[in-house]
Amino acid sequence: MRIVEAEDIAEILSPYCDLIETAGWETRDQKIMLEALGRSLAVIAVYEDSRLVGAARLIGDGIYNLVLYDMVVHPDFRRQGVGTALLNYCSQYAERLGVPRLECICEAENSSFYQNANWKLTAAFYKELGTR
Numbered sequence: 001m002r003i004v005e006a007e008d009i010a011e012i013l014s015p016y017c018d019l020i021e022t023a024g025w026e027t028r029d030q031k032i033m034l035e036a037l038g039r040s041l042a043v044i045a046v047y048e049d050s051r052l053v054g055a056a057r058l059i060g061d062g063i064y065n066l067v068l069y070d071m072v073v074h075p076d077f078r079r080q081g082v083g084t085a086l087l088n089y090c091s092q093y094a095e096r097l098g099v100p101r102l103e104c105i106c107e108a109e110n111s112s113f114y115q116n117a118n119w120k121l122t123a124a125f126y127k128e129l130g131t132r
């Protein structure tokens with residue numbers, strides 16, 4: 001298994017959208033997703049041979065913060081450390097850039113996954129706000 005920062009966004013687009021579907025999340029429009037990947041600060045990919053089995057992307061300003069987004073591991077490869085490897089890669093990425101804050105919003109049921117990798121719960125109670 002190898003973990004890399006995706007250099008060719010167009011190449012990872014379709015397998016990443018497929019991975020996202022395996023998580024049961026809303027289907028991504030590939031044209032829009034391509035734009036979103038292009039605007040991400042980094043897209044991290046985990047491959048088993050040539051198959052994409054896990055991915056995540058980092059968004060944010062890259063100065064004060066980085067935000068982990070679209071973290072997903074294929075169901076056949078879960079509980080084998082792939083997600084933790086992605087988190088560790090992101091932590092190292094933040095360190096390398098000297099960004100003090102790496103954060104994400106997660107479903108309560110997933111919080112032990114992050115805490116297992118030494119992420120701290122920074123807001124136990126919050127209200128997520130948005131216009132849509």
Ligand SMILES: CC(C)(COP(=O)(O)OP(=O)(O)OC[C@H]1O[C@@H](n2cnc3c(N)ncnc32)[C@H](O)[C@@H]1OP(=O)(O)O)[C@@H](O)C(=O)NCCC(=O)NCCS
Pocket residue numbers: 023071072073074077078079080081082083084085105106107109110112113114116
């Ligand atoms: C959450 C997710 C990324 C974890 O990936 P993973 O590769 O299975 O994680 P790891 O194998 O590195 O797990 C390490 C530890 O985290 C914890 N953990 C992992 N998945 C967990 C889950 N779903 N619930 C609770 N704890 C979990 C366990 O302690 C696990 O160690 P163990 O297997 O020895 O018990 C994966 O389940 C996934 O893609 N889920 C669907 C998408 C999703 O919810 N993404 C996160 C959005 S916030």
